[in-house]
Amino acid sequence: MNLFDFTEQELKLNKRGQVSPRQREWLNMTARGIRGSSWTSVYVTVGFMFLALYLQNEDSRAALFTNPLNLLVFPATFFAVAIILALSIFYMRKLANRLSGAQIQSAQGKIRMDEESGEVGTAYYVFVGKKKFAFGEDMSHNFKEGEKYKVYYCKAGVFEMVLSLEKVEN
Numbered sequence: 001m002n003l004f005d006f007t008e009q010e011l012k013l014n015k016r017g018q019v020s021p022r023q024r025e026w027l028n029m030t031a032r033g034i035r036g037s038s039w040t041s042v043y044v045t046v047g048f049m050f051l052a053l054y055l056q057n058e059d060s061r062a063a064l065f066t067n068p069l070n071l072l073v074f075p076a077t078f079f080a081v082a083i084i085l086a087l088s089i090f091y092m093r094k095l096a097n098r099l100s101g102a103q104i105q106s107a108q109g110k111i112r113m114d115e116e117s118g119e120v121g122t123a124y125y126v127f128v129g130k131k132k133f134a135f136g137e138d139m140s141h142n143f144k145e146g147e148k149y150k151v152y153y154c155k156a157g158v159f160e161m162v163l164s165l166e167k168v169e170n
Contacts, residue, residue: 038092108149
């Protein structure tokens with residue numbers, strides 16, 4: 001389901017403050033992706049730690065274990081990384097659960113668009129009244145600046161998922 005792939009029936013449900021079964025499944029799939037990516041980051045981090053140990057030469061490994069202070073620092077570092085990863089998984093799981101159970105919210109107002117270029121790319125913003133939505137692509141083909149719209153969305157932490165929208169008469 002993409003941003004503007006909603007039916008008239010889904011718009012009617014959204015107007016009543018309800019999420020359609022298809023939209024709920026989309027939110028659940030997104031939440032599963034969030035949970036999965038948090039575990040992937042754990043595997044990658046642990047893999048890099050072991051790779052870094054493996055790539056050290058014999059002299060470096062010997063030096064690592066000859067100093068008694070290193071025998072304390074190495075497990076402490078490993079423990080600190082494990083705590084950070086555990087907190088990351090906990091936070092992402094909590095965020096994903098909030099997204100799965102998110103309630104409909106709405107924003108209404110005149111459309112104003114803006115964009116911001118940075119090192120990573122361009123971020124596109126659509127302001128619906130005072131509410132700001134961020135997109136990865138230009139939305140000028142979907143919204144007309146100065147026109148009035150009502151947008152139905154779900155918010156969970158940093159995620160704001162637009163479910164449907166309608167043009168409102170001035």
